[in-house]
Amino acid sequence: MPSSYRALFGRPGTKSFSAAGLLGRMPLSMMSIGVVTMVSQLTGRYGLAGALSATLALSVAVLGPQISRLVDRHGQRRVLRPATLVSVTAVAGLLVSAQQRWPDWTLFVFAACVGCVPSISSMIRARWAELYRDSPRALHTAYSWESIVEETCFIVGPILSIGLSTAWFPEAGPLLAAGFLTAGVFWLTAQRATEPVPHPREQHAKGSALRSPGLRVLVLTFAATGAIFGAVDVVTVAFAEEAGHKAAASLVLAAYALGSCAAGAVFGLLHFTGHASRRWLTGVCAMAVSMVPLPLIGSLPALGVALFVAGLTVAPTGVTTMSLVAEHVPRAKLTEGMTWTGTGITVGVALGSSAAGRVVDAAGAERGYLVACAAGALAALIALAGYRRLRPGASTVTAGGAVTAVPVAEGGPAAQDSPSGSPQ
Numbered sequence: 509m510p511s512s513y514r515a516l517f518g519r520p521g522t523k524s525f526s527a528a529g530l531l532g533r534m535p536l537s538m539m540s541i542g543v544v545t546m547v548s549q550l551t552g553r554y555g556l557a558g559a560l561s562a563t564l565a566l567s568v569a570v571l572g573p574q575i576s577r578l579v580d581r582h583g584q585r586r587v588l589r590p591a592t593l594v595s596v597t598a599v600a601g602l603l604v605s606a607q608q609r610w611p612d613w614t615l616f617v618f619a620a621c622v623g624c625v626p627s628i629s630s631m632i633r634a635r636w637a638e639l640y641r642d643s644p645r646a647l648h649t650a651y652s653w654e655s656i657v658e659e660t661c662f663i664v665g666p667i668l669s670i671g672l673s674t675a676w677f678p679e680a681g682p683l684l685a686a687g688f689l690t691a692g693v694f695w696l697t698a699q700r701a702t703e704p705v706p707h708p709r710e711q712h713a714k715g716s717a718l719r720s721p722g723l724r725v726l727v728l729t730f731a732a733t734g735a736i737f738g739a740v741d742v743v744t745v746a747f748a749e750e751a752g753h754k755a756a757a758s759l760v761l762a763a764y765a766l767g768s769c770a771a772g773a774v775f776g777l778l779h780f781t782g783h784a785s786r787r788w789l790t791g792v793c794a795m796a797v798s799m800v801p802l803p804l805i806g807s808l809p810a811l812g813v814a815l816f817v818a819g820l821t822v823a824p825t826g827v828t829t830m831s832l833v834a835e836h837v838p839r840a841k842l843t844e845g846m847t848w849t850g851t852g853i854t855v856g857v858a859l860g861s862s863a864a865g866r867v868v869d870a871a872g873a874e875r876g877y878l879v880a881c882a883a884g885a886l887a888a889l890i891a892l893a894g895y896r897r898l899r900p901g902a903s904t905v906t907a908g909g910a911v912t913a914v915p916v917a918e919g920g921p922a923a924q925d926s927p928s929g930s931p932q
Contacts, residue, residue, distance in 0.1 A: 512649045512777050519639055521702040528699065529632035530657050532692025535625065535685035537665030540564055542681030543602070543619070545670050549678040550606050558865075560619045562858050567623025569854040575626050576847035577717075580840055583706045584634075585697040588626045592693040595624040599686040603679045628692060629658060630846035633830060637842060638704040645779055651830045652776025655823040659769035663762050670758070704843075717845040722836030725894030726829055727852040729792060732887035733825075734856020736799060736880050739864035740764065740815070741857075743876035746868045751808055763812040767819025775824045784831045785898035791825030792891040796884030802877035832898055856883070 517523050540561045547557035578587045598621035605614040636650035669681035697703070717723055741761060748757035780787065798818035805811045829849060837845035860883055868876040 513653060516646060516649050516653060521699055522639070525632065525635055525696055525699050525702050526653070526657070528692050528696035529628055529654075530661070530692070531688050532626075532628035532631075532696060533658060533661050534665050534668075534688040534692070536629070536658070537662045538669040538685035538688070539599075539622070539625075539682055541666050542669040542673055542685055545673040545681055546603070546678040547606055547615075549673065551609075556612065556615070560615055562862070563616055563619040564622050565854050565858045567620045568625060569623075569851040569858075571623040572625075572627045572854075573717075573844055573847045573851055575624065576630055576844040577841070579626070579631065579634075580843045581706055584631055584703050585700065588631065588693050588697050591624045591626050592689060595622055595626075596686045596690055598622045598624065599682055603682060607679060625689060626693065627843075627847040627850050628689075628696070629654065629850060630843050631696065633846055634704050634843045635702050637834060639702065647834075648779070648827070648831065649776045651827045652772050652823070655772035655826055656769050656776075659765045659772060659823065662765040663769070666761070667758060717837045717841040717848060720836045720845070721897045722894075723833060723845055723848060725890070725897050726832060726836075727848050729887050729890045729894070730829070730849045730852035731856040731859075732883050732890055733792070733795060734853035735860030735863070735883035736795065736856075736887070737853070738857035738860030738862075739876065739880040739883060740802075742861045742864040743868060743873055743880065744811070744815070746876060747811065747873035748808060750873050753808060756808055760808060760812045760815060764815040764819045764822075767816040768822035769819075771820040772823030772827065775827060783899065784828050784835070785895060788825065788828040788832055788898065789891050789895050791821060791828060793888045794821040795825060796881075796888040799877070799880045799884040802880060803874055806874075836898070 517526075543564060544557040544561050547553065547560060551557075575587060575591050598618045602615060602618035602622065604610075605618060633651065633654055636647060636654070640646040640650060665685075669685065672680035672684060673682075744760050745757040748760065795818070798814075798821050801814050802811070802818075805814055830846065833845045833849060834842060860879060864876045864879040867879055
């Protein structure tokens with residue numbers, strides 16, 4: 509492990525909460541695809557499976573920020589454990605209702621309640637932010653490390669979920685995801701020493717973290733990039749099926765995640781000067797450009813290479829986004845602010861996968877990648893239009909609800925743009 513990452517884990521408790529976060533985040537890549545696999549195997553109804561997956565995603569998008577808001581007010585342990593128990597109970601109900609062929613409406617009720625699952629990614633990043641609030645270089649490396657962990661989940665999770673549900677029994681994938689969630693959350697919340705202390709009540713402004721104009725720009729942009737991810741997932745499966753190798757879709761999509769993982773690992777070793785908003789804008793535009801070749805590709809190996817290259821843009825953009833979230837929301841609302849970006853992605857994935865599926869049905873898989881291109885162009889347009897709200901001097905909402913200007917902090921989270929080999 510490079511020295512920057514070794515130094516990151518020099519603080520007591522960091523290895524333990526990061527490992528707990530890995531377990532707790534596995535359902536992020538396992539639950540939805542596991543539900544689709546389970547329902548399609550038990551009923552043969554792909555339309556029902558897709559509708560349930562969309563219900564689950566939208567439920568997470570609605571409930572996730574509310575859970576994170578409660579965490580900011582009351583602490584991780586007091587909120588995450590009961591929320592997780594609700595989510596796991598709903599998973600159990602969903603599995604039983606599917607296996608017993610209960611009426612369809614029961615499936616949707618349980619799928620909606622599964623959305624109580626906490627945003628483990630935000631909880632872990634909040635712990636890093638608390639530990640390294642005065643060390644922007646270490647915090648940059650920590651956010652990069654978390655991007656590696658997440659991409660690892662997206663490489664391993666779908667293979668586990670689909671493999672177990674097809675080789676063992678249909679409910680195995682979602683069941684294992686629920687087990688990972690329970691183990692990860694209870695292990696994480698048992699670690700009190702690194703848990704961020706809730707801020708005093710007077711520091712919590714009324715209303716949502718979305719009052720910050722900068723956060724709204726980030727969330728809208730992430731909704732468009734989420735549509736990229738949703739479209740790529742659906743169209744790649746269709747592309748592989750048209751090529752006669754449907755099983756190879758998981759390997760091609762793994763190349764996309766692997767590219768992001770590799771970029772995140774390298775990105776964490778770099779150090780930057782200047783404002784993070786410029787790097788963020790560059791990253792979003794690079795993601796958009798990386799989609800352009802996909803409709804022109806005619807073979808699975810070439811598609812795998814193209815998606816690997818496209819994946820190189822993902823993690824660096826995500827890492828920079830977390831730095832900007834920390835800059836544009838009050839510290840007392842940090843967990844909620846981070847969760848809102850995840851909500852943007854979740855909504856975008858649902859919209860992108862739905863649009864791509866329609867295009868594939870009407871015009872074939874290659875044309876389906878045009879949806880990813882359109883989503884990338886939209887993300888770039890939103891980023892360009894909202895860039896001024898993220899630059900130094902843009903307004904942000906303080907803990908007390910007042911609007912202030914974002915300062916240019918040399919060496920702070922905002923001061924990271926162009927590579928620099930010298931320490932700040």
